[in-house]
Amino acid sequence: AQKVTQAQTEISVVEKEDVTLDCVYETRDTTYYLFWYKQPPSGELVFLIRRNSFDEQNEISGRYSWNFQKSTSSFNFTITASQVVDSAVYFCAPPPGSARQLTFGSGTQLTVLP
Amino acid sequence: EPEVTQTPSHQVTQMGQEVILHCVPISNHLYFYWYRQILGQKVEFLVSFYNNEISEKSEIFDDQFSVERPDGSNFTLKIRSTKLEDSAMYFCASSEVYRNEDGYTFGSGTRLTVV
Numbered sequence: 001a002q003k004v005t006q007a008q009t010e011i012s013v014v015e016k017e018d019v020t021l022d023c024v025y026e027t028r029d030t031t032y033y034l035f036w037y038k039q040p041p042s043g044e045l046v047f048l049i050r051r052n053s054f055d056e057q058n059e060i061s062g063r064y065s066w067n068f069q070k071s072t073s074s075f076n077f078t079i080t081a082s083q084v085v086d087s088a089v090y091f092c093a094p095p096p097g098s099a100r101q102l103t104f105g106s107g108t109q110l111t112v113l114p
Numbered sequence: 115e116p117e118v119t120q121t122p123s124h125q126v127t128q129m130g131q132e133v134i135l136h137c138v139p140i141s142n143h144l145y146f147y148w149y150r151q152i153l154g155q156k157v158e159f160l161v162s163f164y165n166n167e168i169s170e171k172s173e174i175f176d177d178q179f180s181v182e183r184p185d186g187s188n189f190t191l192k193i194r195s196t197k198l199e200d201s202a203m204y205f206c207a208s209s210e211v212y213r214n215e216d217g218y219t220f221g222s223g224t225r226l227t228v229v
Contacts, residue, residue, distance in 0.1 A: 037220075043203055045157070045220040091157065104157040 003027075004034075004092045004105040012111045013082050020078045021108045023092030029053075034075045036066070039107070040088040048090075051075065082112045116140040120206050120221035127196050127228055135191045135224045137206030146189045147207040147218065148181065150174070157205065163189065196228045 003026040013019045025034060036048040051059065051068045059066045063080045079086050089107040119138040127133045139146050148160040162169040163181055171179075180192045189208075193200055203225050207218035 042222075043225065044222040045205060047219065103159065106156050 003103070006092055006105040006108050008108045009106070010109045010111070012113060014113050015084055016081050018078060018080050019082050019110065019112075020076050021090050021092075021110065023075045023077070023105060024073050025075060025092070026073065034068070035093040036075075036077050037091045037093060037104070038088045039091065045091075048077075079110075082110075084112050084114050086110060087112045116219070118206055118208055118219050118221035120204075120224050122224060123222065124225045125227070127226070129198055129228055130195050133193050133196055133226065135193075135204050135206075135226070137189045137191070137221055138187050139189055139206065139208030140210075140219055141187070143208035143210050143219075145169075145209045146181075146183070147209075148191045149205040149207065149220075150202040151205065151223075152199075152202045160191075160204075193226075196226075198228050201226055201228045 005024045006022065008022055011019060011021070032053045033050050035050050038046040038048050040046070048064065049059065049061070049066055051066060053070060055068070065078045065080065067074070067076045067078070075092060077090065087110060089109050091107045092105045093103065118140060121136045125133060125135070137146070144164060146163040149157050150160055151157045158174060159172050160179065161171040161175045161181055163183065166183060168181065178194050180194070182190050182192070184190065189206060191204060203223045205223045206221040209218050
C-alpha cells in the first residue's frame, strides 16, 4: 500500500530562515508521482507540486524547492527565506491507489514568526 | 484557472438532521471525490465516483453517507442523520482522467458543525 510519513508534526522558524519539511514514502510501484499540498489557516487545500519517480533533479519554484531521492525514499520540501504567509500545514501525499485515492500524510504545521 | 466550487462554506446542523454538501467540479473532469478532515487531523478519503457510480469508498463512508450527481454539473454528499463526530471539513475534488500523475483540484471545503 502507498504510505507517507511526515515525522515532523510542528516546526517553528523565524522569518527569513530556511526550513525543510521531510517526507518519507513507501510504494511498491516502480513508477509513480508524489505530491505536496499546502493548507493555510483558511482551510483550503492548495496543490503545490507533483514530482515523478524517474526524475530526481531538484525542482525550484521561487522560494520553494523539492528534493526527491528514490534511494532514501524521501521527497523533502524546502522553503528559502521563509515568510509569515508560509505559515500553514503542509501535506505530502503518495500517488493515488487503485481507486485513485490520495492518502495524505499527517502533515507538518509550519509556523513562521515575524 | 478552473476551480472546484463548494457550497456552503460553513454549515451548522443539529444532530440527527440530514445535510447535503454541494460541489461543482471542473467541467471537463470525469472523476470526483469527497474527503474529510476532522479538526487537527489527517485528510481522509471518503469516496470516489466515476461514470455515475461509486468507484471505491472507505470504511468511513457507511450507510449514512451517499453521493449523487443529479445533473451535469453538481456532485453532492448527503449525510442522512448527522452525528456529532461528523463535524469536520469536507473537501470535494475532481480530476480529469485516470492518470497516476494527476494531482487533484480541491474545493475550498465546507466546514460542517453538528451540534
